[in-house]
Amino acid sequence: MKPSKSCIKYAITFTLLVTATLAFTISAGCTETELQSVAVSAATETKTPQSASTCSSGSAAQIFSDQEFAFQFLRTIGASYSGEADIGECLKTASRIDEGDFESWYSEWKKTADAIRNIGDESLREGHNRTAMNAYYRAATYYRTAEFFLHGNSTDSRIVETWEKSRETFRDALALDDVSYEIVSIPYENTTLPGYFYKADNSGTPHPLLIVQTGFDGCQEELHTYVNEGIKRGYNVLTFEGPGQGEVIRIQHIPFRYDWENVITPVVDYAVSRPDVDENRIALWGISLGGYLAPRGAAYESRIAALIADPGTYDVGENLLRNLQEEGADANMTKEDLKEWLQTDPAEFNDAIRDAMAESTGTRWMNENGMFVFNAGSPAQFWAKWMDFSLAGIAGEIRCPTLVCAGEADSLDKDAIQAKELYDSLACEKEFILFQDEYGAGSHCQFGAFGQSFGAKFDWLDDKMGINQ
16 A cells, blocks of 8 residues: 555654664655655765764774764774784774775775785684684684675676685684684585584584674674674574675675574574483674564574674564654555565655655665665665564564663664664564663664673673573
8 A cells, every 4th residue: 555645744763673773754646756755865964973872882982973983983993802903903994994885995994905805814824823813813803794785786706706805804813723623514405504613622522602793784703703602601602694795695696584583493403413412501693783683583492592682673564663653654654564665665665765865874874785685676675575574473472581782872773773673573482672771782783882782691691501600
């Protein structure tokens, strides 16, 4: 059902679950000039720099005034917690980048990655394996960061080339590391999913297993910071990439699916097939959009013993519909009506989105990446598929203890609305943590404050999994 053709302004506030909050207004049935005017006006408001006290990127806003660049910079520099980035290298790279310029972002991070990769190669030739390993971990992070904004053209050869360089460099680092690991292939439908299995020790005896998964825009190599912490605490750790993520979208070209239970169950099947996994102590931790994906899987998977939704995400479509109705849309409109309208690929929707993309870095990246990972030909087609991501009527089926997280300054879930809705819908043992921003932990996924993040989340998990530290 298409929204009314009367010239009512629909203010659509999309809670962008993994990157930025897009606010713009579309007028159904109005003139193209009016449509463009309101879209551009709202897009300009969206990209207005926030103060360091309110920006979800914290002090990173002092490096980039563009909110999306500031957040991705914080995400990159946060890898320094595990030695997989270095502050000076990141700051000097940022100083060379033109604000809001995706090509500049790519070229400067790629330049730094190549330089640090070369340091690693030279160190390895000279027999300095530890120095080489450290350099490779940092270079892998920088290659991954370089590739981040390339998805506007899905045929751009640099997407796969740079991603492959990041994975290759990461694996070169792993090969020099002391931690035991395996590169694994997880049976999934008519193919396999890529994964890494990291071992707490080489005893071969069963250990509690932590499965960590990424979200809308991540690759599993980025999860190595979580892996390191888990290994220290006595967990075996399994990371993987599913449809829409990492290798699976770039090489296998399999897009995201909302029914993530069909992904989690094969992953758990693989886990319990291993003799070094304690099948009664399997935890699942979902990062960013993983805060929807992991709960969705856990609702259908009784073998999950503990769950972390980081941050909690509840219902994309309901949030979009609610914002429409608050601004005058038909109160009787349903999510199904809205989805059906988006599936018609309405020109007014796509035009407004594309105008906003031209004015807002975050809006541009969100929709470019969304079309890339959903294999969608337009913004409307992306959002039609995105609307299926809902835990309504499903979250109550989760039976394991669940930790729902949120960030005080996370602009991706203002006032933690999505996280609180997930928490309130749970019937299991549950806990809610709202991370404060006084010392930088209020950002999305607590990027840049891993010390505070891991202290709280792993302590909760250790208690539930019976691990004593």
